[in-house]
Amino acid sequence: MSRDIILVDPLPRTLDLIMEPAVRARLEALGEVIVCEDRQMPADMVDRYLPETVLIFGQTDMPKERLDRAPKLKAIINVESNFLPNIDYQACVERGIWVITPASAFAAPVAEAALAMALDLARGITKADREFRAGTEAYGLEGNTETFRFTGAPVGLIGFGDLGQAFRDLIRPFKNKVRVFDPWLPNEIIERQDCEPATLDEVLRQSQVVCVFASVTSENEGFIGAREFALMKKGAAFLLMSRAAVVDFPAMLEAAASGHIKVATDVFPEEPVAADDPVRQTPGLLLSAHRTGGTRDAFYALGSMAVADAELIMKGLPPRLCRRADPATAMRMRSKPVAVS
Amino acid sequence: MSRDIILVDPLPRTLDLIMEPAVRARLEALGEVIVCEDRQMPADMVDRYLPETVLIFGQTDMPKERLDRAPKLKAIINVESNFLPNIDYQACVERGIWVITPASAFAAPVAEAALAMALDLARGITKADREFRAGTEAYGLEGNTETFRFTGAPVGLIGFGDLGQAFRDLIRPFKNKVRVFDPWLPNEIIERQDCEPATLDEVLRQSQVVCVFASVTSENEGFIGAREFALMKKGAAFLLMSRAAVVDFPAMLEAAASGHIKVATDVFPEEPVAADDPVRQTPGLLLSAHRTGGTRDAFYALGSMAVADAELIMKGLPPRLCRRADPATAMRMRSKPVAVS
Amino acid sequence: MSRDIILVDPLPRTLDLIMEPAVRARLEALGEVIVCEDRQMPADMVDRYLPETVLIFGQTDMPKERLDRAPKLKAIINVESNFLPNIDYQACVERGIWVITPASAFAAPVAEAALAMALDLARGITKADREFRAGTEAYGLEGNTETFRFTGAPVGLIGFGDLGQAFRDLIRPFKNKVRVFDPWLPNEIIERQDCEPATLDEVLRQSQVVCVFASVTSENEGFIGAREFALMKKGAAFLLMSRAAVVDFPAMLEAAASGHIKVATDVFPEEPVAADDPVRQTPGLLLSAHRTGGTRDAFYALGSMAVADAELIMKGLPPRLCRRADPATAMRMRSKPVAVS
Amino acid sequence: MSRDIILVDPLPRTLDLIMEPAVRARLEALGEVIVCEDRQMPADMVDRYLPETVLIFGQTDMPKERLDRAPKLKAIINVESNFLPNIDYQACVERGIWVITPASAFAAPVAEAALAMALDLARGITKADREFRAGTEAYGLEGNTETFRFTGAPVGLIGFGDLGQAFRDLIRPFKNKVRVFDPWLPNEIIERQDCEPATLDEVLRQSQVVCVFASVTSENEGFIGAREFALMKKGAAFLLMSRAAVVDFPAMLEAAASGHIKVATDVFPEEPVAADDPVRQTPGLLLSAHRTGGTRDAFYALGSMAVADAELIMKGLPPRLCRRADPATAMRMRSKPVAVS
Structure with a gap:
């Protein structure tokens, strides 16, 4: 039988x-x-x-x-x-x-960590802890000279698949205006989630927080580079959550180190990162060792x-x-x- | 006139x-x-x-x-x-x-920072950045041995005034079961916000994340001490967001240093904190210099x-x-x- | 003792x-x-x-x-x-x-009934049932020549106390733009509920559905009359849920009977209504015998x-x-x- | 070319x-x-x-x-x-x-009308209007002897495709426990929408409001008949929104006419319905001429x-x-x- x-x-x-x-x-x-x-x-x-x-x-x-x-x-x-x-x-x-x-099994934990990291850059959580340990902390309003409220800040999402949509759901109570760049999707799907379809440049120029959730394809490799980082507002936050190859990584580090923007990344061009890689000491950068999805x-x-x-x-x-x-x-x-x- | x-x-x-x-x-x-x-x-x-x-x-x-x-x-x-x-x-x-x-003007920024810090303890954001800078980072699942998902974790709130209610609104997408201890409030107010009224001990025993949002009164000074920290689950997170005087501060630091729980605090018994205060080097502790409300x-x-x-x-x-x-x-x-x- | x-x-x-x-x-x-x-x-x-x-x-x-x-x-x-x-x-x-x-005990059942009646006027529920029983029903698109979707329709609220706010919470999934006229409240309270403060005339002119939730005071008796009904869009819906005395009742009935607007009311100048009161046969009117709160x-x-x-x-x-x-x-x-x- | x-x-x-x-x-x-x-x-x-x-x-x-x-x-x-x-x-x-x-273009308008009709049966909207026109209205609590609050009532959904999910989204503010019977879906999809997977009998026995959103297939024709209606609670509401063929239509009319349950239907075995069809005069029935989707x-x-x-x-x-x-x-x-x- x-x-x-x-x-x-x-x-x-x-x-x-x-x-x-x-x-x-x-x-x-x-x-x-x-x-x-x-x-x-x-x-x-x-x-x-x-x-x-x-x-x-x-x-x-x-x-x-x-x-x-x-x-x-x-x-x-x-x-x-x-x-x-x-x-x-x-x-x-x-x-x-x-x-x-x-594949969407990883969307929820990455979205949760993306919000953790966005709030961290906005409110200066890791930086404040580091300063406190170094004895250089500032109290009250003085401790907030470079922070911003995530609530109400314009948010831009690059890529709106499972991950982008999971993130969008998590931030509803914060009442952000959310712009989305995703050339693979019809506007209807973006609008149903109360987001506004936008070009890449609009997303970069108008957002206080930009999250990259896009996969790499043959067409989008390194499509966010020095020109794109220059479009961002001074002091804005940039989170790279999906694949290192969609950005020009050295340009991203330069944008963080110069103080133009704040950056968080969960991915790197080569993993594990070399012991002496200068990324480890870059200022303005929140580091995560490709660990946000692997829970x-x-x-x-x-x-x-x-x-x-x-x-x-x-x-x-x-x-x-x-x-x-x-x-x-x-x-x-x-x-x-x-x-x- | x-x-x-x-x-x-x-x-x-x-x-x-x-x-x-x-x-x-x-x-x-x-x-x-x-x-x-x-x-x-x-x-x-x-x-x-x-x-x-x-x-x-x-x-x-x-x-x-x-x-x-x-x-x-x-x-x-x-x-x-x-x-x-x-x-x-x-x-x-x-x-x-x-x-x-x-007074409620401060509720929204503190609640936002409380969520930032709760997500930080749950997902190990600041700790992972510190390890990456020290060259000891762990990738993927190995980087998550001590983390937990905030989504779905049982949450306990101690104090449910403007601040507690603002926090409750922010965490709705995470679908936590939320227990509230607030002896000043009727159960109706707690239940309307989809929370469960509970005793202090129930909140401590059953929550993966405990947030203290209570004001100090003559009756509650230091009411969370060694006995209370011992009730908490191993590896749970404790956030002190309102007033240092509601906890036995040394007992809280000991609970963090021993590895029993993870702790974040925005307030201290004396502020500014002395340069040589051992709190600055306590492991398991996320530090913030009374800065979450003063935006x-x-x-x-x-x-x-x-x-x-x-x-x-x-x-x-x-x-x-x-x-x-x-x-x-x-x-x-x-x-x-x-x-x- | x-x-x-x-x-x-x-x-x-x-x-x-x-x-x-x-x-x-x-x-x-x-x-x-x-x-x-x-x-x-x-x-x-x-x-x-x-x-x-x-x-x-x-x-x-x-x-x-x-x-x-x-x-x-x-x-x-x-x-x-x-x-x-x-x-x-x-x-x-x-x-x-x-x-x-x-007093707020009645807010929740009245708000629920107000939504029932707003959806009824929008989608023609009671009218369709009456026509079906009379053998004059129309199917499909033909049955929808005078209906509108409540989803996305601009809504205007007159009065934003417990009742207005309870109604606002119920309609969130419908994604309406909501304008509020309430001269007793600061704009902050209206805006926190994602509504837009507006004048009475703006509310009447721009809304597809207008709900009256205001109490009577010495100042607002009969403040919605023929002039105000004339400001409303043709085919819009008007719901009177709080007190009959805030409107000019005959003017309201005339606005319904003429076909200018659709009206629902739970309250009447004299209750119980006389057996021969013409209100009982007014076309364009959905009738409820002061029963939405008394559950x-x-x-x-x-x-x-x-x-x-x-x-x-x-x-x-x-x-x-x-x-x-x-x-x-x-x-x-x-x-x-x-x-x- | x-x-x-x-x-x-x-x-x-x-x-x-x-x-x-x-x-x-x-x-x-x-x-x-x-x-x-x-x-x-x-x-x-x-x-x-x-x-x-x-x-x-x-x-x-x-x-x-x-x-x-x-x-x-x-x-x-x-x-x-x-x-x-x-x-x-x-x-x-x-x-x-x-x-x-x-096909999902029709889901949103049907879901909206389903909520209108569910609220109508729960709160007695059309019935109260009919009685008012007949001069037999009852005021206040007396007008509510056969009504129930939709808010918090247990809801059962039979079929959880686009339509069922659209309805589920609309009723979130009402905080119902929602049970779903849909043998074509994995439990994960039901649970993600904060619903509980259930058998057909559980849905019928435990719900105060039952909505049928299922398509007809060769397997489910007439699968809800006299036995199933008998399982429902006395006074519960039954809404047929998708296809007449999934129910035993005469059994449904009998369950309404006997006063066991309240029924609303948008669909009929033969459309248009014959002028002398007794369905037109069935008590306990809310009638809609296959018009909820065709907006x-x-x-x-x-x-x-x-x-x-x-x-x-x-x-x-x-x-x-x-x-x-x-x-x-x-x-x-x-x-x-x-x-x-």
Whole structure:
């Protein structure tokens, strides 16, 4: 009699990292779970199980040849969160095999940290603590000569995907005017969230706080540079939360060091950062070691979203929580590999 | 012909500190403004104008003898924000003279900073920056071993006046369960804000983040001490935002230094803090030099609230923005002077 | 040994109407409860208990002579909800006796009904039902020739007390621009609720939905008349929720009957309305028999707010839920009796 | 030189119905617009333009033969809002041709009307008006013997797509506990909106207000019948907003007529309803002639959403506002035609 096999090939994740026991139990209720998490699942292991495999959790290579040997396959669920060019997306589309990833699991913790860092720059929290420890603190109004209230300050968002929208929801009580630059979206989506669609230059010129939530694409690499930082208001705050490559990093450090703007960043061109990298001593800069998304709850959300969608797919329903690899995106990916974050 | 005199005796404030030009113009439209802001208004100056005075902005002594000489007086508006025992409150009540203060002007900036500091402790913002500068930063999940998500964490508020309620409004998007301890309030007010009335011990035991927003009274001095800190969960956050005297300060520092809880404080038993005070090097502590309320916009709000209520009073209407000195409170104040903050 | 007496003289209310058993038990914990609810409490009964009375719940006459015989009296709590000129307010103020009323208990149910009626006029709910029953219904777009979406429609509020503010909170998801006319309030209070202060004419001219939430005073009787209705946009909706006397009632009916505006009213110049009153057949009018506030939960709220404040007062704290009779208002009341609603 | 043709074949819609001039101008900027709106576009007309067609707005039959003759086709945008079995969905998927529809344009007006009708049943708005016109009105508490407050009442939603979620957003200020039955969704989506996933029976048993927002599928036809109505609380409200076929209509009328529950319906098994249909005189029933979605703004939203997504598609981006015809759904549709609403 036929079995339903679920292949789990989660590296660089592990099953324990992404699934609490109750979620793992739900996974096991969907089929017989075959795990390989100390290394990428070996070819012979994949080959042995493919004829009975219904779901793949992980980043297993799935060219046409393998897909052809998996007649029961319903979905490939990437648990790393970036699609790779190692799948024949067109063949999946034609077969009706879902290729999805729970990438939005990281949106909530990053948005929360972005607000923490925006409030920090606005109200001078980390700076005041550092000065107090150094014995140079200033009290009352004197301690606020370079601060501003986040409440009511004009905010600009660059990128309005899951992350930008999660941030927008968090700041509602602060009653900011929010401008959004996102050329991938129709204005309707921006306006429904009570934001104003704007050009990049408008966002930079008119905001007291600018947050970069955009992914890198072939078109936007380094699109925020010296010219763009110069457009910002003196004393404004700039937060880089998504990918280092969307900015000209040295220009950003220069804008912070000169005192023109205040900067916070969670990402760096090379990670880990070299011990002697001058970024460590740049004034006007709030530093975070690519740690705003990687919270324990985010990894668990990755797993629970993946399993919840797998449950729907096994019932013949479309997935609702994960992002789909769109055919168009798949095409581009086949011809132009992207780096894994 | 009779004039309407407005005495302005604002020390330790100045008129420029608390009123933008447009607000000052509204003040001047209410009467002839007599200002003394380099020192307390001298007795002869007060005496000269009292017969025609309709409003006093400031902390002028107003015993019965002076009130008797001010037949046109409608209101005394304290612009420092703490009522003093230098007014005959009972005589004011009998005469229908309003004694009010725009104390809530500071609630919004303190609440905003309290959220900044709560997020800082939860997500380790200042600590991560300090470690990055020291070259000991940890990336991803490793950088989150001691952090927690503020979103969804149980929050406890001690004191639910203007400040506590302003904070509650700011954290709505985070969907916390919020417990409130405030023995001065009926449960209805707490429940209307979607919070749960609780005892002090319940708040301490069950919260991941505890914020102290309570004023000091004769009854609550030092009411949070070693026993209370011991009730808190390991790794929870404690924020002291209102008055140092409500806690046993050394016990609080010990709770932070031992690693039992994380602490942030904006207030200190003696300010400015001595250069060699060990508080400056206490681990687990986020320091702020009594600066969260004293923002420029807060001082301007102090002035604009005072003038808006003066406008109502001059039209025969009750004030709506300032806090009133209640007769009962006035009684207590006459017998027991309070320190000015 | 001395007793603490609580006089309950609640007509036209009864104790069962306003207090659920648990609330009544809290009342009884405050003192010995003496009730007279089939008629106004007779003078001899009042006189007998005054020397030991600490609280009065009801509308008992309390001239100076009676107050003088009640040395322990701490509060008089009107449970009808309108202050009467039967109390020596000045003597109460001088003695520090609270005179309060839980009038805002009715704000929530009236605001809810006001939204029901605003949506009804906007979307034509009652009219569509009436046509359907008459066999003249129109389907789809044809059924919407005279409707408008409440969402996003400009709203105007006349009066912004407890009721206006409760309504404002209910309509937040509809994202209306809200203009407020309330000459008793500073702009700050209007602006804090994300509304725009406006003149009466601006409110009438620019709103698609106008709600009257204002109380009657000697100054505003009939202040909305033919001229004001003519200012409104054709097809706009007008809701009269507070007191009939603030409008010129025949002019309002004429504005509805002519088709110029749509009208809903919960109040009438004389209630009950005469059987042959033409208001019953006026087209363009949604009728409600002064029933939006009088819900069972509102009466219970009246009682629980009264008891909660009595508990605070017995602990020496100021009341927090009831409205106070301000000295200034008291003065006016002594000289100029007002009608009871 | 090659042209980009846009075929517009919108029956039963017309272009003027769904596009304001500014939106039509945006459409025309995308290509050469060929319209046929007095009848379905004739085959010869379709055939003539197919080789240069990039977009189809409408319900044109598109079997494989026609798709093969349209090499430039990027999207087929249904503007009626229900997918039909007249397209070869699999061929579209394989070619990367988007098949989409702006169905959610109707969600906002229906949700608004659903709240209007829920408040109407709760507070007795239409009933009170009818009684007032008949001279049988009751005032105050007597007028509220059969009403309940919507605020705080437990609400149950059957179906939680665009419509259910729009309704959920509108009722946030009412602080209801909201239970949701939707077997097509993972619990995460329900919980994110602060609702509780529940079974159908739990929703019916525990709610004071039940709203049906579910579409009809082959599986749920008539799934709410006499047994289900009997589960509801006496006096609870039931609103049928989506499709008549999901309920046993006679059983629903019987539940209303018997006084067990109050019912509102916008839909009927046969529309228009026969002149002598007894539904017109059923007591306890609020009637609406399938008119809650068909507002002018909803039709314009249909057009603007369609054009906004067409703009994205012409730039090579995925659509963001319209619903996609999922391959799985497409399969089912090919074998089992559905009726057009």
